[in-house]
Amino acid sequence: MSYQNTVSKEARFTGVGLHTGASVTLSVRPAPVDAGLRFVVGRPGAEPVVIDAHHANIQTTSYATSLGSGDLRLHTVEHLLAALSGLGVDNAELWLDGPEVPVMDGSARPFVEGLLQAGLVEQPKARRVIRITQPIRVADGDKWIELLPSVQPGLQVDYAIDFEHLAIGRQHFHMKVTPETFEKEIAAARTFGFAHEVARMQSAGLARGASLDNAVAVGDEGVLNPGGLRFDDEMVRHKVLDLVGDLALLGRPLWGHLIANRAGHGMHARLMEEILLRTDRWESVIDEPLEAVRLTASQRALQVCV
Ligand SMILES: [Zn+2]
Structure with a gap:
């Protein structure tokens, strides 16, 4: 069984927002079990505003994922959420003194390094996950995402992009998302x-x-x-990074096999909406080996007896 995690102490990051250009400081702080990921946005001369990192708070998905509460907008949350979700951080308070998460170097690596430096700590409650039991599909012409049940625990991703530009072209990336693969590959x-x-x-x-x-x-x-690319297929890997960050807005890890073709933030948001609507197509389970998940209570009792 795997347990919920938070950061063991504060991790601080400073930089500019990609879209607003505003200078901003981010402080990631520990939070109790079941708190989830929660932004706390400071405003000059006013009380800070709390915005849960949840699908219901998505405001726009054009070029980046923005959340909102009342008239406050918080931009470009996905790379930070990808680092947190990718490393398996369930609970944290994300304090900001500006309207956008700092972009750092445009990836999630500075966040991953800072979070690992602060250290992660296991909390005394099991993690619950969304396990897909029947297919879910969203599509818009040749852009689509299909989410299928998987016999393996965890999230498998197949992501393809296709740009009519020689520097990008068609790229495809497959991986099982774990803290190790996220840190190394994404x-x-x-x-x-x-x-x-x-x-x-x-x-x-x-x-x-x-x-x-x-x-x-x-x-x-x-x-x-001047330094070129970090990976030959850096663009499609970044799409997987965006996906992991956006899916954090489900509030719980997702188990299944996700196949995406030419998708992006808007399609990711539509998929989450569909998942949260189609509650007959998934079940909420404790994160433990799949064989154990499938056993009913009576089977478990029987197993204990024999
Ligand atoms: Zn991105």
């Missing part, structure tokens, strides 16, 4: 954007903090960053 993959889109995004109030220090920029001739 955490360092940076967000990316097309150089020709930046001016348009900035006039729409987006990407104000973007630079070659916090994003992969793709120009007509290829990748513009």
Whole structure:
């Protein structure tokens, strides 16, 4: 059986917001069992606002996932949530003094390093997970996500992207998401954007903090960053990072086999909506080996007797 986790002490991060360009400090603090992941956003001269990291609080999914409460908007939560969820942190308070999570280097690696440096601690209550028992599908033309039951515990991901650009093209990535694979294969993959889109995004109030220090920029001739890519298929790995971060908004780990084609934040949000609506297609189980999950109470009693 696996138990809930929190951070053993505060972890602090400072940087700028990718879209707002605002300077911001983030403090990740321990939280009690069943508290979940919860943002606490400070405002000058006013009480801080609490926003649970939950699907119900999603406001927009254009270029990033933004949460909200009342008139307060909190932008680009997904890379931090990916680091927390990827490492298996169930409970934490996420204090911010600005309206956007700092982008750091455009990946989840600085968060992973900071969280591991602070240390994680097991808490005295079992973790509950959402285990998919029947297929769930969301689609929009050739963009779709299918979530299938899996005989294995945990989340398997097959993610494909297809961009008509020589520097990206079609990329496919498969992995089982565990704290180890997340840290090694996914955490360092940076967000990316097309150089020709930046001016348009900035006039729409987006990407104000973007630079070659916090994003992969793709120009007509290829990748513009002097250091090149961190992985040949860094873009699709970043999509998996975004997916892990967005799925954290379910509030519990997801067990199943997820196959995504050309999806993104909007499709991730639609999938979560569908999961939370279709309660007949999954069950809430304690995180323990699958054979044990399948045994009924009477079978367990029998097993104890023999
Ligand atoms: Zn991202």
